[in-house]
Amino acid sequence: MEETIKTFTVWLAIGTEAAAALIIGFATLEATVFALLLFLPASLRRSDDDGPQAAKEQVRLRLGRWLAVALEFELGADILRTAVAPTWSEIGQLAAIAAIRTLLNYFLQQEIDKAEERSH
Secondary structure: OHHHHHHHHHHHHHHHHHHHHHHHHHHHHHHHHHHHHOOOOHHHOOOOOOOHHHHHHHHHHHHHHHHHHHHHHHHHHHHHHHHHOOOHHHHHHHHHHHHHHHHHHHHHHHHHHHHHHHHO
């Protein structure tokens, strides 16, 4: 029974990491498309923004928000892996990875908040 739970937890962590990878992939694709659209002449683009700088900032903000979501998924996968880590060494490695991801998410959120303040 215990082995079944461990196996299920590992697969759940893999699925969570796969979800994060999909989010990052789609977010990157979306950001790339919107960034490429900025190269179109202004007459062909929607003119509901305050110019190309504001449009670039919006691309960055959207990508940043999606990356923050993906980081949350990655942290969830780390927590799942910690639950089944058999050695203190593996727990330490997972803790270091989780700490780095938490810091990345914190600073990314700070950057998003500052950018949103500038756009208002």
